[in-house]
Amino acid sequence: MKTYALEMEHITKEFPGVKALDAVSFQVQSGEIHALCGENGAGKSTLMKVLSGLYPAGTYDGTIKIDGEPKRFAAIKDAEQAGIAIIYQELALAKELTIGENIFLGREPRRGFGIDWDQLYYEARKWLEQVGLHFSPDTMVGALGIGQQQLVEIAKALSKDAKILILDEPTAALTESEVETLMGILRDLRRRGVTCIYISHKLNEVFALADSITVLRDGKSIATRPASELDENKIISLMVGRDLTELFPRVEHTPGEVVLELKNFTAYDPENPSKAVIRDISLNIRKGEIVGIAGLMGAGRTELATAIFGAWEGKKTGEMLVDGQSVHAKSTLDGIKHGIALVSEDRKRYGLVLDQSIKNNISLASLNRLSTSSVIDANEEIRQSNHYVKELLIKTPSIETAVGTLSGGNQQKVVLGKWLLTEPKLLILDEPTRGIDVGAKYEIYNLMNRLVAEGMAILMISSELPEVLGMSDRIYVMSEGAVTAEFDWRDATQENIMQAATGGR
Ligand SMILES: Nc1ncnc2c1ncn2[C@@H]1O[C@H](COP(=O)(O)OP(=O)(O)OP(=O)(O)O)[C@@H](O)[C@H]1O
Ligand SMILES: [Mg+2]
Structure with missing residues (x-):
C-alpha cells in the first residue's frame, strides 16, 4: 500500500470575489519530490499557504492529513511542529539582520539569559555549507543578491528539520550553478526521506527533479501523474486546457x-x-x-x-x-x-506599491500624462487600467484590488502595464x-511584437x-x-x- 506523507482533501479557499481553491485534492507520497504546476493564479501558492498554517484552520474548508493523521493548524508554528517548512515565492528575510540571525529568528540558541552567539554562528555556518553558500554567517542579508538570499531561506528551512519541504518557485532568481546546487540538495534530501513539494514554471526543472506532478487549473486539481507519464507538451495542455505548439511567435520586424x-x-x-x-x-x-x-x-x-x-x-x-x-x-x-521605461526584475523593490490598487499602480508612472492642471482624469485612469488588465490577462476581480493579493505572475504583469502606459519610445x-506561466509568456511575446510593429x-x-x-x-x-x-x-x-x-x- 502507498503511504502518503501528505493528503489534502477537498480544500476550498475563498477571498473576496475570488474562489482561489475549489475542492482541491492532492496527495504526496512519502519521500518523493512532487511538482505543483499551473498557470499564474491557478492557486498553487494559496494551497501551500493553507498547508503551512499561514491560512489557519477555519479560514478554509477541507482536510489536511499528515502521515494519515488529520491535522488542524491554528498557526504557522503548528505546521512547523508537524514538520512542514515553506519557502515563499516572495523572499521573506529581514535584510537588516545577519544570515545567522535570519536562520534562527525566534529560535535562537540560548545561554543563561542571553543568546548564545557562538553557538548560533557555529550552527549557521553548518547549514550554509549544506547549501553551498560561502559567506560568513555574520554577513547582513541585505548585502546578498536575490539568489544568495534564496539559498539562505533554504538553509533556514533545513535547520528546522523539515519532513515536508515546500519550495514556491525557488529558482526564479538563481544562477545556473545555484540551480544545480539546489537540485543536488533536494536529491540528497530525498535520499534522506524528506518529502518535497516543488512549484516552478520552468518545466525542464520539473522534469529533472520530480517523481510525480500535480496540475492545478483555475483553483481545481486537474491531474496527478507520475512524471514518467508526462512530457512538457502534455503538462502545458493540462495547464492551459489546450495545446500550445509554438513557444516563440517570431515575426519579421522592419527597424x-x-x-x-x-x-x-x-x-x-x-x-x-x-x-x-x-x-x-x-x-x-x-x-x-x-x-x-x-x-x-x-x-x-x-x-x-x-x-x-x-x-x-x-x-x-x-x-x-x-x-x-x-x-x-x-x-x-x-x-x-x-x-524610456524600465520593467525591473525585482518587482518588490522597484516595481509596485503592494497595498495599493492595480489602478493606482498602473497609473503611478503616468500621472503627468493622465492629468490636466494637476487633476487626474479619473475616467481615463480607469479606462487605461481596464485596458491593460485585459491586454495582459491579469487575473483579478477588479482594478481596485490591492496588488499584494495578486498571484506572483500577475503582479509581474501589473509592472509591465504600468510602464506600457507611459508609452515609452x-x-x-x-x-x-x-515567474510567468507558459501561456501568458506567449501572450507577452505577442504583445512585444505588436508594440515593435507600432514603432517601439x-x-x-x-x-x-x-x-x-x-x-x-x-x-x-x-x-x-x-x-x-x-x-x-x-x-x-x-x-x-x-x-x-x-x-x-
Ligand atoms: N490574499 C489574497 N487576497 C485576495 N485574493 C488572493 C489572495 N491571495 C491569492 N489570491 C487570489 O487567488 C488566486 C490564486 O492565487 P495564487 O497566488 O495561489 O496563484 P499561483 O498559482 O501561485 O500563481 P503564480 O504562478 O502567478 O504565482 C488568484 O486569483 C489571486 O489573485
Ligand atoms: Mg504563486
Whole structure:
C-alpha cells in the first residue's frame, strides 16, 4: 500500500470575489519530490499557504492529513511542529539582520539569559555549507543578491528539520550553478526521506527533479501523474486546457532610425567609485526592433539597464544619445521624460506599491500624462487600467484590488502595464517573463511584437537563452561589464552566445 506523507482533501479557499481553491485534492507520497504546476493564479501558492498554517484552520474548508493523521493548524508554528517548512515565492528575510540571525529568528540558541552567539554562528555556518553558500554567517542579508538570499531561506528551512519541504518557485532568481546546487540538495534530501513539494514554471526543472506532478487549473486539481507519464507538451495542455505548439511567435520586424545610442558608456560602482561596473559599452537600438542582451548573472546587464534608465547612483562617463540628442538621465523621472521605461526584475523593490490598487499602480508612472492642471482624469485612469488588465490577462476581480493579493505572475504583469502606459519610445525589459506561466509568456511575446510593429524599441534582458534566441532581432552579449559580441538572430546559437558570455573561456 502507498503511504502518503501528505493528503489534502477537498480544500476550498475563498477571498473576496475570488474562489482561489475549489475542492482541491492532492496527495504526496512519502519521500518523493512532487511538482505543483499551473498557470499564474491557478492557486498553487494559496494551497501551500493553507498547508503551512499561514491560512489557519477555519479560514478554509477541507482536510489536511499528515502521515494519515488529520491535522488542524491554528498557526504557522503548528505546521512547523508537524514538520512542514515553506519557502515563499516572495523572499521573506529581514535584510537588516545577519544570515545567522535570519536562520534562527525566534529560535535562537540560548545561554543563561542571553543568546548564545557562538553557538548560533557555529550552527549557521553548518547549514550554509549544506547549501553551498560561502559567506560568513555574520554577513547582513541585505548585502546578498536575490539568489544568495534564496539559498539562505533554504538553509533556514533545513535547520528546522523539515519532513515536508515546500519550495514556491525557488529558482526564479538563481544562477545556473545555484540551480544545480539546489537540485543536488533536494536529491540528497530525498535520499534522506524528506518529502518535497516543488512549484516552478520552468518545466525542464520539473522534469529533472520530480517523481510525480500535480496540475492545478483555475483553483481545481486537474491531474496527478507520475512524471514518467508526462512530457512538457502534455503538462502545458493540462495547464492551459489546450495545446500550445509554438513557444516563440517570431515575426519579421522592419527597424527604423536609431532611438538609443551608447558611445563608450561606462558606469562606476556608487560605493566604490574607482570600480567600473559597466565598461566602455557602445551599442544602438532602433525603432521597431527587439534587441536582446544575454550574459551570465553578474555580467552587468541589470546595471546597464539601470544606468540607461537614469536610476544609476554612481558616476557615468561616455555618451548616451536618445533620438540623436545627447542626454544625461540622472533620475527615473529623467528616464520617463526621455521616453524610456524600465520593467525591473525585482518587482518588490522597484516595481509596485503592494497595498495599493492595480489602478493606482498602473497609473503611478503616468500621472503627468493622465492629468490636466494637476487633476487626474479619473475616467481615463480607469479606462487605461481596464485596458491593460485585459491586454495582459491579469487575473483579478477588479482594478481596485490591492496588488499584494495578486498571484506572483500577475503582479509581474501589473509592472509591465504600468510602464506600457507611459508609452515609452524605448522599453527595457529585465527578465520580463520570470515567474510567468507558459501561456501568458506567449501572450507577452505577442504583445512585444505588436508594440515593435507600432514603432517601439525593446531592449530585453533575459537569462533564458531560448527566449533571447526566440524573440530578438539582434543580440548583444555581455561579460564582466563589457559587450563581448553582437549577433544577428540568424547567426546566434546557444553555443556562440555562451562562449561570448564566458569571455571566450
Ligand atoms: N490574499 C489574497 N487576497 C485576495 N485574493 C488572493 C489572495 N491571495 C491569492 N489570491 C487570489 O487567488 C488566486 C490564486 O492565487 P495564487 O497566488 O495561489 O496563484 P499561483 O498559482 O501561485 O500563481 P503564480 O504562478 O502567478 O504565482 C488568484 O486569483 C489571486 O489573485
Ligand atoms: Mg504563486
